[in-house]
Amino acid sequence: MSDTLAPQTYRVTRADLIRYAGASGDFNVIHWSDRLASRVGLPGVIAHGMYTMALVGRAVTTWAGAADAVVEFSVRFSRPVPVPDTDEGTQVEVSGVIKEVTGDGLTRVAITATCGGEKVLSMASAAIRKR
Amino acid sequence: MPLDPSFVGRTWPPTEPYLVGREKIREFARAIGADNPEYHDPEAARAIGYPDVVAPPTFPTVVTMAAGTRIIDDPELGLDYTRVVHGDQSFVYTRPVVAGDALVCVSTVEEISQRGGHDFITTRTDVTTESGEPVVTAWSKLVQRGEDGR
Numbered sequence: 001m002s003d004t005l006a007p008q009t010y011r012v013t014r015a016d017l018i019r020y021a022g023a024s025g026d027f028n029v030i031h032w033s034d035r036l037a038s039r040v041g042l043p044g045v046i047a048h049g050m051y052t053m054a055l056v057g058r059a060v061t062t063w064a065g066a067a068d069a070v071v072e073f074s075v076r077f078s079r080p081v082p083v084p085d086t087d088e089g090t091q092v093e094v095s096g097v098i099k100e101v102t103g104d105g106l107t108r109v110a111i112t113a114t115c116g117g118e119k120v121l122s123m124a125s126a127a128i129r130k131r
Numbered sequence: 132m133p134l135d136p137s138f139v140g141r142t143w144p145p146t147e148p149y150l151v152g153r154e155k156i157r158e159f160a161r162a163i164g165a166d167n168p169e170y171h172d173p174e175a176a177r178a179i180g181y182p183d184v185v186a187p188p189t190f191p192t193v194v195t196m197a198a199g200t201r202i203i204d205d206p207e208l209g210l211d212y213t214r215v216v217h218g219d220q221s222f223v224y225t226r227p228v229v230a231g232d233a234l235v236c237v238s239t240v241e242e243i244s245q246r247g248g249h250d251f252i253t254t255r256t257d258v259t260t261e262s263g264e265p266v267v268t269a270w271s272k273l274v275q276r277g278e279d280g281r
Contacts, residue, residue, distance in 0.1 A: 010164065023155075023162035024193055040213060049217040050192050054163040057188040067169035067227075068179060070188040074221035123219075 005096035005109065008059040012047055012081065013089030020051045034085070046080040052092060052120060056113055059094035063109065064128040071106070072127035075113075079120045090115055096126075105129055134209050134250045134275070138240045143201055148233035148261050149194045156186045156230050163187060176229070183230035190228050192220075195256040195269045198236035202254055203273065210252070210275055218251065219272035225265045233261045241270070248277030 029036040100108040111124035160170035168175035242253040253272045
């Protein structure tokens, strides 16, 4: 791996949020109803934070080149990801930089995730170990 | 109303075991668009040393969310869920979750704080197999936004 990891881009549509709600069991209304999301002061439906984290997990797994390599994974949700009810939805971009490779084979990665040019996570990081 | 600080340090009894199904892992992996064969194909998972399909890194949230609900739904805590947003999430893995695991969660409130009119609660959930083998520990920080709507 080089120091800068290949950015990964993921499209997110309303259909993705519905599918994630069903698969995860998180049926919070702010992830499927504009009406109820705006009632609590949101611009409209937003992605589940854990869906965004799952996409970042895909990026980390891709960088690691192994499905079981993530040993630590941490994010702070700093800004919501609004998902408009359009065919295109929105897009989350995930990039990473290797911060450290420890003597015992642990690779520490600092992660940036953006949507529409704005950072949606802060202090996001992962540690990877080839098992 | 601030959160009840006496919850800090409290640990809840272990949850009933959650039996991780192969189809649930596949469903979750499909929902996040993760097509690694080890999430879908038992043979591919066996080839890297696991007895059945392995779960993507954030899958444990499916299991830990129910354990967390027991805490945040406790009226004594004083959390108004309509004002709650997810602040932080962390996982430290001993190994990935594997289909066939019967997982037990033990949750502890690690921290309750107040800053800028908002309330914060951090819970740790230790996820083990029924026989006590550690699998993953999850930390979740929830933010209850101030009532003035900031």
